Amino acid sequence: MIVVSGLSDQKSHVKALKGGASDFISKPFNEYELKLRVVNQLNIIKAFRLQSHLNAELEKRVHLRTLELEQATEFLINKLAIVAELYDENTGKHILRVGKYSGLLARKCGLNEQVAFMIEKAAPMHDIGKIMISPDILKKPGKLNDDEFTHMKTHVDTVRQLFDDHPSMMIQMARSIAIHHHEKWDGSGYSKGLKGQAIPIEGRIVCIADVFDALTTPRPYKEAWTFDDSIAYLKNQSGIHFDPDLVDIFVASTPEIKAIQEEYKDD
Numbered sequence: 001m002i003v004v005s006g007l008s009d010q011k012s013h014v015k016a017l018k019g020g021a022s023d024f025i026s027k028p029f030n031e032y033e034l035k036l037r038v039v040n041q042l043n044i045i046k047a048f049r050l051q052s053h054l055n056a057e058l059e060k061r062v063h064l065r066t067l068e069l070e071q072a073t074e075f076l077i078n079k080l081a082i083v084a085e086l087y088d089e090n091t092g093k094h095i096l097r098v099g100k101y102s103g104l105l106a107r108k109c110g111l112n113e114q115v116a117f118m119i120e121k122a123a124p125m126h127d128i129g130k131i132m133i134s135p136d137i138l139k140k141p142g143k144l145n146d147d148e149f150t151h152m153k154t155h156v157d158t159v160r161q162l163f164d165d166h167p168s169m170m171i172q173m174a175r176s177i178a179i180h181h182h183e184k185w186d187g188s189g190y191s192k193g194l195k196g197q198a199i200p201i202e203g204r205i206v207c208i209a210d211v212f213d214a215l216t217t218p219r220p221y222k223e224a225w226t227f228d229d230s231i232a233y234l235k236n237q238s239g240i241h242f243d244p245d246l247v248d249i250f251v252a253s254t255p256e257i258k259a260i261q262e263e264y265k266d267d
């Protein structure tokens, strides 16, 4: 808006500009000056619109790139988990079910969706540290001796260096899960022997999901336990191996657990 006025004092100028005018021309005006001022204003508007358009384009591109990166991260995380699982000569869709059980438990215990989503996606990597374990020990058919078990336990520590202090929240979640999934509620777990609430909740959640899935599926050294026997084991170990509140929530989620078992059952 350009104000054209017979008032030529400073106060009127300021009043018009404060009121929203972008320029002020005093009468009598010169035709050439008026045209020039109008052209200037139009140029400013054009430049502003161009800049807005460029910003919107840039935002769109950044959004696309971010999405691409997120998808690539998720893809790589899944592949990494599968590599660890294959190396372990394991168990079909174990890691997928552990992810799903963990996500279910995380949502049901009141964690917000973003955290629950990260736990679900990172849980499949709980044993990623096993890629650093000697295959002879990993694939030994019988029971491990003390030295072998000590070596096996290091699979939670190697992750500390593997994922380091990377700033990605997803990587940090995966790191924490991998480090804490063998801690026990009563402090008798490894690697630090943390107790109760001192164990990060993602570790307590994945611990239940991992053990429950190991019980309900066959392994080279054992038959699959029945659903009821596995739930009974969780209840029996509530407050000893597992967080008792989380066991209660898990046990109360039978329909959802059975739906996950059905959807992700091994071929």
Ligand SMILES: [Fe+2]
Pocket (backbone or CB within 6 Å): 126, 127, 155, 181, 182
């Ligand atoms: Fe493990």
Ligand SMILES: [Fe+2]
Pocket (backbone or CB within 6 Å): 094, 098, 126, 127, 210
């Ligand atoms: Fe596992």
